[in-house]
Amino acid sequence: MAKRKPAVKPDRDLEAHAALIGAVGFFLLAPLFLPTALFGTFLRENFYGFLGLPAYLLPPSLFLISYALLRHRPLKPLLRHLLLAHLLALTLTPLLPLGSLGLGLRRALEAQAGVLGLLLPLLLASLVLDLWLNKRPFHLLLTLFRLGVEGVRRVRYALKTLLLRARIHQLGRLYPEHTALKALAKTLSPEELPEVEKALKAFLEERARELEKRLAEEARPLEPRLQALLQALKNPIPGEGPLRDALEERRAALHLEAQALMARLKRLQDPPKVTPSLRGLLKGRRLLEERRALWEEAAGLLQDLEARQGELARFFSYLEASPQVAKEALRALLTGSEPPIIPKAEAPPPEPEAPEPFDLDLVFPEPEPRPKEAKPRRQEAPATVASLALPTPDLLDPSEPKAKSRALEEEAERMRQAIAETLRQFGVQAEVVGYARGPSVTRYELLPAPGEKISRIQSLQNDLARALAVGAVRIEAPIPGKNTVGLEVPNPKRELVRFSEAVLSPAFQNAKGLLPLVLGKSIEGEIWVRDLAKMPHLLIAGSTGSGKSVAINTLITSLLFKHLPTSLRLLLIDPKMVELTPYEGIPHLVRPVVTAPEEAAGVLQGAVAHMERRYRLMSQVGARNLEQYNAKVGPEEALPYLVIVVDELADLMMTAPKEVESAILRLAQMARATGMHLVLATQRPSVDILTSLIKVNIPARLAFAVSSGFDSRTILDTQGAEKLIGQGDALFHQPGLPKPVRLQVPYISEEEVARLAGFLRAQSYEDRFAEAYAADFEPPKAPEGAVGEVDFSDPLLKKAAEIVVEEGYGSVSRLQRRLSVGHARAGKLMDALEAMGIVGPARGSKPREVLITKEELKDFFG
Structure with a gap:
């Protein structure tokens, strides 16, 4: 039987030590919880208040040592852990400043290294933890x-x-x-x-x-066909006479259009690059759709040019015909009818074989039908080369037959019942008391019950559109001059309003305005004709396909039906190169149609110079406006009205924004008294194109369909244009109208414009105005490397000379900054200074040399 180990006798000394150490711990801990008078306060302030975190760890450490002694546990491991814990607390003292020691250490570290100084306690703490865990140094950090x-x-x-x-x-x-x-x-x-x-x-x-x-x-082989067409139209038509002149005008116009189409084909044939990214693929797909549409359009334009060239070639055989046959061919060319049949060459030979009386018998029957042709000859007289005449309505297509009124009334009654039922379903008390059918929309008049708010009807626009099965409805609340609310609903079948209907209307025939414009047909069926001289300028805006280009043709044609070239001149700017070029060659143009955007800025500045020239002429005779001036100087020196038409303002504003905007503002502010008026059109109704200054000076607006209410507010300063349905549906507003008026702009086809332009091209006269003033509208032209002409009337020329002489060198960019002008204007000024001998030629990237002194500058400008 194994012997039992003798029990360990308790060591009374260890127990006494444990009790003593525990008492010391309690003695240190008691002042934190018990009121211990002065000694406790001294201990809290000087022991805990100085050491901070290590002092708070000391009483628990003493309790642990006392417990280990009582339990006869080895003290060495415990003392190691307690020592490392106190060392860790000491390293963290600057980060947890519970006492004055920690605050002092923290301030010292921040004073030496700023916030980065606090990384040192963290580094020391990590080393203590590595030592505690028996790891190599920096193990924890790594x-x-x-x-x-x-x-x-x-x-x-x-x-x-x-x-x-x-x-x-x-x-x-x-x-x-x-x-x-x-x-x-x-x-x-x-x-x-x-x-x-x-x-x-x-x-x-x-x-x-x-x-x-x-x-x-997607590229199509159109270039060979177009090259052949250009070659066929390259040489002028030989000969002379009215028919030859009319054919030559058309050949030149066709050649110009073919050149513009060739430039477009060159741009389309440039191979685009697609970026291998998601955004690049999306952009490439959009570009593919655009290129496909552009090639379709180019093919259609080429086909049209070939057809027109073929029609033109039919008349070449009449150049050698008799004068009577040539005159009939000229009339057929101007009106677009079939040309006459050329008599066969076999007719003359029987003449000598027959007896002389028989010849006379053959001659007499021919004059008999001539009196029947007297009427066509009277219509033909204005188109002769020797005279000027206004166009006649027979050049236009006749108006469309009206729809049956019975069917329209049944449709209107069905719509009226649907509107009344929808209002009843939503609890709106209003009655449909009447309607007016316009070309594009029908306006139903709603009479709200007493106390019924108009805003309730306006809030039902989408619900009414759904109930009537239409895209959108527009509410006009109230109708000007009435106590009813207008509900405009698109017609299922639109009525085509032709320009001939507007021209033959009493409103246009009896118009007394100086520059009458056909704006459109209202919902009530009234043809709206307004005087451009009273507007005095017109701003047109709308998205693509809304009818903006047709409206421009309508406005121009309205003026051509009322004015000869002696009383009206046109300045046409068409950056798109296809909309206004059909008017090329008519006698009303003060210069050829401007198609280059970079050239348009110079032309507009030339128009400003011409306006200032008119003011000088008016001041010499004491006239305040163009009418007084023409009355005082007589017909020989009378000045015509001048209408400036810009088809795409956004393109010009992107090319030369400062020059174009400043020229437009000058003309809009001052040109009215001189008889000069602006018609500006754009398909981008954004605030960077239609700036506030342009809108303030052009109060008359014609807005077509746009994509959002924001665009509508940009054009009209009110909503409504976003509800239009396109194809000539427009809102017109000018000062004096309580609200914008909804109109359907008349339609004029390209064939009608071509017939009208051909009629006008056949007329010629002594153009004194062009001889005297056409140079005003020519942009500055200088060959590459050559110095341009000096315009001593330029107000900035002297100031530019003073700047280069003062600074000792000539720099275009320096002039641009000092004078606050565009780069093109600064370059013109520098070329003028070179032509005057003030600065030397360009030296690449180096500034130009100044050739004169400040004293010699007086010899140039006095």
Whole structure:
């Protein structure tokens, strides 16, 4: 039987030591919780208040030592842990300043290294923890750093995965035939990221090449046909006479249009580059649709030019015909009718074989039908080369027959009942008391019950449109001059208002205005004719396809039907090169149609100079406006009205914004008294194009359909244009009207414009105005490398000379900054200074040399 170990006898000394150490711990801890008078206060302020965190750890440490002694536990491990804990607390004292020692250490560290000084206690704390855990130095820091780097890497890969998944999802929607893209977007993981990115890059490059190939395949072989057409139209038509002049005018116009089409084909044939990215593919697809539409349009234009050239070639055989046949051919050319039949050459030979009396018998029957042709000859007289005459309505297409009134009344009654039922369903008390049918919309008049708010009717626009099965309705509340609310509903079948109907209307025939314009047909059926001289300028805006270009043709044609070239001149600016070029060559033009945007700014500045010239002429005779001036000087020196038409203002504002805006503002503010008026059109009704200064000086507005209410407010300063239905549906507003008026602009076809322009081209007269003033509207032209002419009337020329002499060198950019002008204007001033001998020639990137002194400057400007 094993012997039992003798029980350890309690060591009374260890117990006494434990009790003593525990009592000391309690003695140190008691002042924190019990009121201990002066000694406790001294201990809290000097022991805890000085050491801070290490002092708070001391009483628990003494309790642990006392417990270990009572339990006869080894003290060495415990003392090691307690020592390291106190050392860790001491290193953290600057970060947790619970006492004056910690505050002092923290201030010392911040004074030496700022906030970075607090990293030292963290570094020491990590070393103590490494020692505590028996790890090598900096093990804890390196471990935390590795974990942080790994976390950042994982987050980065997760974000890249999400973004790549979104790109793949968008590509899957863009290319639905590639079903693997959708599956890949669902199962993509961060581990597959590098391989997927590589494969996706190859996919994008392949799709980009495929899209570039499709863009190149859209090109059509139109250039050879156009080259052949240009070659056929290249040489002037030989001969002389009215028929030859009319044919030559048309040949020149066709040649100009063919050259413009060739320039467009050159731009279309440039191979576009597609960026191998999602954004690049989207842009490339949009470009593909645009190129396809542009090629379709170019093919249509070429086909039209070939057809017109073929029609023109039919009349070449009449150049050698008899004068009577040539005159009939000229009339057929101007009116667009069939040319006469040329008598056969076999007719003259029987004449000598027959007896002389028989010849006389053959001659007498021919004059008999001539009195029947007297009426056509009277109509033909104005188109002769030797005289001027106004166009006649027979050059226009006749108006369309009206629809049956019975069917229209039944349709209006059905709509009236649907409107009344919809209002009843929504609890709105209003009665449909009447309607007026216009060309495009029908306006139903609603009479609200007493106490019924108009705003309730306005809030039902979408519900009314749904109930009536139309795209949109417009509410006019109230109708000016009435106590009813107007509900404008688009007609199921629109009525075509031709320009001939407007020209033959009493409103236009009896118009007393100086510059009457046909604006359109109102809902009540009234033809609106307003005087441009009273507007005095007109701003037209609307999106593509809304009828803006047709409206411009209508306005121009209105003026041509009322004025000869002696009383009205036109300055046409057409950056699109296709809308106003049909008027090329008519005698009303003060210069050829301006089609280059970079040339238009100079032409507008020339118009400003011409306006100032008119003011000088008026001041010499004491006239305050053009009417007084023409009455005083007589018909020989009378000045015509001048209407400046700009078809696309946005294109000009992008090319030379400062010069174009300043010229338009000068003309809009001052040109009215001189008989000069502006008609500006744009398809971008944005505030950077229609600036506040332009809108203030051009109060008359004609707005077509736009995409948003914001665009409508930009044009009209009110909403409404976003509800228009396009194709000539417009809102007109000018000072004096309580609200914009809805009009349907008359339609005039390209064939009608061509017939009218051909009629006017056949007229000629002694153009004194062009001889005297046409140079005002010519932009400055200087060959490359040559110095331009000096315009001593330029107000900035002297100031530019003073600047270069003062600074000792000539720089275009310096003039641009000092004078606050555009680069083109500053370059013209520098060329003028070179022509005057003030500065030397250009020296590449170096400034020009100044050739005169400040004293010699007086010899140039006095």
